Amino acid sequence: MSTGNRQFTLVARPQGMVKRSDFAFAEAAVPEPKDGEVLVKTRYISLDPAMRGWMNEGKSYIRPVALGEVMRAGTAGEVLSSRSPAFTAGDQVVGTWGVQDYAAVAAESLSKVDAKLAPLPKYLGVLGMPGLTAYFGLLEVGLPKAGEVVVVSGASGAVGQVVGQIAKLKGCTAIGIAGGADKCEYVVKELGFDACIDYKAQDVKKALREAAPKGVDVYFDNVGGDILDAVLTQIRMKARIVICGAISQYNNTTPVKGPSNYMSLLVNRARMEGMVVFDWAPRYGEGIQAMAGWMAEGKLKSREDIVEGLETFPETLNKLFSGENFGKLLIKV
Amino acid sequence: MSTGNRQFTLVARPQGMVKRSDFAFAEAAVPEPKDGEVLVKTRYISLDPAMRGWMNEGKSYIRPVALGEVMRAGTAGEVLSSRSPAFTAGDQVVGTWGVQDYAAVAAESLSKVDAKLAPLPKYLGVLGMPGLTAYFGLLEVGLPKAGEVVVVSGASGAVGQVVGQIAKLKGCTAIGIAGGADKCEYVVKELGFDACIDYKAQDVKKALREAAPKGVDVYFDNVGGDILDAVLTQIRMKARIVICGAISQYNNTTPVKGPSNYMSLLVNRARMEGMVVFDWAPRYGEGIQAMAGWMAEGKLKSREDIVEGLETFPETLNKLFSGENFGKLLIKV
Numbered sequence: 316m317s318t319g320n321r322q323f324t325l326v327a328r329p330q331g332m333v334k335r336s337d338f339a340f341a342e343a344a345v346p347e348p349k350d351g352e353v354l355v356k357t358r359y360i361s362l363d364p365a366m367r368g369w370m371n372e373g374k375s376y377i378r379p380v381a382l383g384e385v386m387r388a389g390t391a392g393e394v395l396s397s398r399s400p401a402f403t404a405g406d407q408v409v410g411t412w413g414v415q416d417y418a419a420v421a422a423e424s425l426s427k428v429d430a431k432l433a434p435l436p437k438y439l440g441v442l443g444m445p446g447l448t449a450y451f452g453l454l455e456v457g458l459p460k461a462g463e464v465v466v467v468s469g470a471s472g473a474v475g476q477v478v479g480q481i482a483k484l485k486g487c488t489a490i491g492i493a494g495g496a497d498k499c500e501y502v503v504k505e506l507g508f509d510a511c512i513d514y515k516a517q518d519v520k521k522a523l524r525e526a527a528p529k530g531v532d533v534y535f536d537n538v539g540g541d542i543l544d545a546v547l548t549q550i551r552m553k554a555r556i557v558i559c560g561a562i563s564q565y566n567n568t569t570p571v572k573g574p575s576n577y578m579s580l581l582v583n584r585a586r587m588e589g590m591v592v593f594d595w596a597p598r599y600g601e602g603i604q605a606m607a608g609w610m611a612e613g614k615l616k617s618r619e620d621i622v623e624g625l626e627t628f629p630e631t632l633n634k635l636f637s638g639e640n641f642g643k644l645l646i647k648v
Numbered sequence: 649m650s651t652g653n654r655q656f657t658l659v660a661r662p663q664g665m666v667k668r669s670d671f672a673f674a675e676a677a678v679p680e681p682k683d684g685e686v687l688v689k690t691r692y693i694s695l696d697p698a699m700r701g702w703m704n705e706g707k708s709y710i711r712p713v714a715l716g717e718v719m720r721a722g723t724a725g726e727v728l729s730s731r732s733p734a735f736t737a738g739d740q741v742v743g744t745w746g747v748q749d750y751a752a753v754a755a756e757s758l759s760k761v762d763a764k765l766a767p768l769p770k771y772l773g774v775l776g777m778p779g780l781t782a783y784f785g786l787l788e789v790g791l792p793k794a795g796e797v798v799v800v801s802g803a804s805g806a807v808g809q810v811v812g813q814i815a816k817l818k819g820c821t822a823i824g825i826a827g828g829a830d831k832c833e834y835v836v837k838e839l840g841f842d843a844c845i846d847y848k849a850q851d852v853k854k855a856l857r858e859a860a861p862k863g864v865d866v867y868f869d870n871v872g873g874d875i876l877d878a879v880l881t882q883i884r885m886k887a888r889i890v891i892c893g894a895i896s897q898y899n900n901t902t903p904v905k906g907p908s909n910y911m912s913l914l915v916n917r918a919r920m921e922g923m924v925v926f927d928w929a930p931r932y933g934e935g936i937q938a939m940a941g942w943m944a945e946g947k948l949k950s951r952e953d954i955v956e957g958l959e960t961f962p963e964t965l966n967k968l969f970s971g972e973n974f975g976k977l978l979i980k981v
Binding site: 374375376539544558559560561564570571572573574575576577578579580581582583584585586587588589590591594 | 707708709872877891892893894897903904905906907908909910911912913914915916917918919920921922923924927
């Protein structure tokens with residue numbers, strides 16, 4: 316047993332944006348797998364907005380990361396040794412073993428992936444939780460019908476880019492909302508969205524009224540705050556708003572900004588519904604199969620933003636909240 | 649043709665609570681019905697929270713009352729003369745002819761009611777829009793299942809009292825939220841709710857946690873504001889929140905308070921959906937029949953708060969917003 320397993324351990328509940336001092340960064344021993352466990356080497360770490368919520372105390376859809384615990388994160392890597400018949404050394408796997416170089420984890424917590432079919436980072440993005448969130452959130456909660464107008468915020472992000480492309484595949488008009496001309500250009504020119512609103516440069520309400528003069532049927536919300544409020548003014552009768560996240564509010568040190576315009580739900584007989592991808596776990600295979608098929612046909616593209624070095628974790632995570640990332644954010648270890 | 653038709657005409661868009669000066673109160677001629685019209689004498693005027701919204705400019709689910717127009721209101725009364733084969737003098741009818749003594753209205757805008765089956769005021773309450781709002785809003789949007797916990801705010805009001813009783817009829821636990829010990833006592837002792845929280849005397853969140861330790865499955869919201877936010881903290885997985893009104897916000901001169909705790913929808917995979925009773929117009933007969941049946945069996949009670957005198961209109965309307973009314977608020981003309 317050697318040392319050399321670098322780990323980020325949560326040591327303080329962050330106030331606002333995370334700081335390096337909210338974590339201990341130290342080396343531990345590379346663990347020894349027990350019976351039924353697998354020793355994995357981390358290749359990629361997924362950075363997701365939800366991670367900010369996991370650092371807070373209090374009831375949520377998943378238990379908070381405890382103080383003194385390795386920070387939870389989606390991960391992809393390679394099996395080094397296995398004490399489970401389900402895996403052998405050299406297997407490429409994804410799991411949630413956290414921000415560290417190595418882990419000994421229960422075999423049931425891992426999924427084998429085919430790195431020949433798609434590069435490993437895709438399994439943390441379009442073929443992983445973000446892609447599945449987009450797939451089930453849009454199709455099962457948003458319930459878009461061909462000809463309808465689908466709007467998605469965080470449009471160039473891990474979830475948003477998939478939402479808009481699936482909307483197009485289903486015959487809808489797809490309108491993105493993103494921060495910056497480069498991101499907007501990407502989702503329109505590369506991903507085929509019909510339009511994109513740059514919330515940093517445009518008045519979202521006015522721009523939406525121009526891009527969707529008949530209004531919005533489905534809004535897939537990743538950001539909350541003022542953008543949710545602006546879209547609420549532009550919804551159509553029987554609109555569906557999928558509440559997937561509220562990245563604008565995750566670092567608040569003041570109370571969350573509730574949507575002042577929520578009475579538009581009444582005027583328009585519309586609904587707002589929350590979703591968590593875990594609920595579709597029994598159907599992940601269906602989602603991955605559909606998306607891998609579209610990828611093979613060139614109909615579903617995705618972009619990753621890969622930062623090198625596990626040691627960059629706190630600063631890299633904050634890129635999500637400052638909007639500096641462009642595509643699915645990952646650390647390459 | 650005589651004068652003697654007293655009318656309240658909207659002359660200013662109210663700021664905050666309505667003032668007498670927002671209306672002109674004057675006498676016009678009693679109108680002469682044209683072909684296809686009916687001359688009606690007003691007996692009761694319905695006072696509904698929604699009326700405050702109708703006085704505001706801007707797009708809503710119904711066009712605003714224009715300046716110079718008689719104030720819109722639900723009404724019940726008697727046919728004096730008819731130029732339509734559908735009605736004859738002496739018929740008891742309900743309609744929406746507004747805050748005035750007489751009106752000549754299109755026959756299609758009236759419904760005949762049987763004053764022997766139930767007194768006229770009931771047709772503006774439990775057998776009218778408020779009752780139908782409760783019936784379709786709870787059953788079609790709230791979708792309560794036997795054994796679930798249903799919470800309703802404005803519990804002693806025109807809609808709330810019906811919501812809780814239908815919840816009980818469907819095998820649910822019914823918890824009211826109302827302002828004052830007398831109202832709470834009424835909904836529990838007279839109407840058979842399981843519990844009632846007096847929001848003026850109790851901490852709603854804490855009281856709900858005690859009354860519904862497993863959480864809330866359906867919340868029928870008539871009030872918005874802090875009470876909506878408190879209930880959001882206590883919802884169960886897959887909860888349904890019916891947005892029927894937001895009486896706490898209708899007289900705001902500052903922006904509406906959005907529900908800060910709306911992310912509880914995500915954590916609990918819950919939904920919040922707006923409803924307007926007009927959408928169920930083709931099924932009103934079904935709702936009235938069901939409720940009249942329950943009334944006949946003594947299973948559905950209702951209370952009216954009847955104020956005498958058309959001339960009291962502005963002050964009587966404000967009773968809704970100060971919470972002074974106790975039961976369905978009506979003016980007897």
